[in-house]
Amino acid sequence: MKVRTRLAPSPTGDPHVGTAYQALFGYVWAKVNGGEFVLRIEDTDQERSTEASEAAILESLKWIGITWDEGPDVGGPYGPYRQSDRLDIYKKHIDMLIQKGHAYSCFCTKERLDTVRKKLIEEKAPNRGYDRKCRDLSPNEAAKRIAAGEPYVVRMKIPLEGECLFNDLLRGEIRKDWASIDDQVIMKADGFPTYHLAVVVDDHLMEITHIIRGEEWINSVPKHVLLYQFFGWEPPVYCHLPLLRNPDKSKLSKRKNPTSINYYRKAGYLPEALLNYLGMMGWHMPDGSEKFSVQDMIKSFDLTDISLGSPVFDRTKLRWLNGRYIREDNSVSDLTDKLQEWALNPDYIARVTAVVASRLETLSDWGYFTAMFFSDSVPVTEGLLAVKDMEKSQVIELLQLTLWKLEKVRDWNSASISSILKEVAELFELKLKVLTSPLYGAICGSKVAPPLFDSMEVLGSDLCRTRITAAMNVLGGLSGKKLKKLEKKYRT
């Protein structure tokens, strides 16, 4: 059987280095076996999925050098490759499960589920899920309520006892009691399938042989193998990759580390270096060499050689590796080309110049004023971020809220940034000027700088957000507790 692997990103945010990590191993494994690598967009979350995010993911994967044989942009024999275009397929399969008695309609409201869950947590019950209230409704009654227009979801019937045993290629046998698993929703009230249903149906229909994905999915495997059983299908090989981590060992997150591929691109990393670095997370060349290409990898890669300790994503070592690529593989003329591609092109220079033009007295002033547009980070001190009559902790809150608001901006431009900042200022009952003062420090690394909103527009969202996060860390950062409190207070 031909080896087929897939990457199944969900277009709900920035292209993540973890996605690239999984893409790399999936791609390489397919190519080791002369097989195919498929890109499938998992946009079953109507609320959060955006076309912009999908486009950004494809674009950044291309930049880093991952290609796919089938996907939403190139098509292929197993399409469509976007889950929102496969709704009728899921519907058919969901109906099949209901008919066979493996799934049922559930009319419980979110409010009821919340209450049930809260109560279970208060009671310190070991299982905190759904109480299966609708599991034994008669099909007739269910049909009646559906006909009456009552909203409902479809849940799968998980066995009430016994245990599920499955195999992970890297970890061997894993067992889990069925009793510890909820009756998982497989179709939401909006008629869209959930991940669990869609992923199983698609992986089967697309003849995926190896599921290579992050370790956070291990606990869902029982639900998936049960679905395979319900449908009478053969499950694929499961291979759960270790999770990339922050230096503090938690799962890699943008709050503690830049996670957007676009950040690394804007900060001037070479795609081949980033990919190489990801390749040494959990894997190594047989001869121990640390600099290797995807082609090198394909020559000696075996999935079962992956080590399981979740690696820390160490930006210092990535920087070193990137440096090796720059100085070992590039002539000055190559670098000149790359710099032009990166930022020293007429377009970017024009945009930067527009921001500083009115301040120039000599052409050479340009270099002085624009350094921040060609840097990764800027030098920030507490003093630069200080606001008169304001506690440090308040400044951090201010920055955090700004960050959250900025993350939601769709069209990153001066006007939208300006209106966001005005919003934040109003929320805190501050003059805009007061809010922008620490932002000048965070974004520009100086109190003297070109106009903030325009600068931020030119700099781009990835660099701006990374700089704001860095500034918050200079001030001591936010504890998880405080963050949650803040989130409750302000975040919608």
Added chain:
RNA sequence: GACCCCAUCGUCCAAUGGUAAGGACACCGGCCUUUCACGCCGGCAAUACGGGUUCGAUCCCCGUUGGGGUCGCCA
């Protein structure tokens, strides 16, 4: 809290049922050099703990501890 996964220098990755436990990043020293960087040489630094199995365990088994993940009509 329940369940699942994991455990070699600070970090990444090696190694073997018998080793002086190896390489890389970082750090420290030295050489090179107009400075810095690169390069070169050297140094610091790890088998989490407790029980087994064994002539012998870092490696195999069990427990403890520690870390991570999952417990959504998110993926």
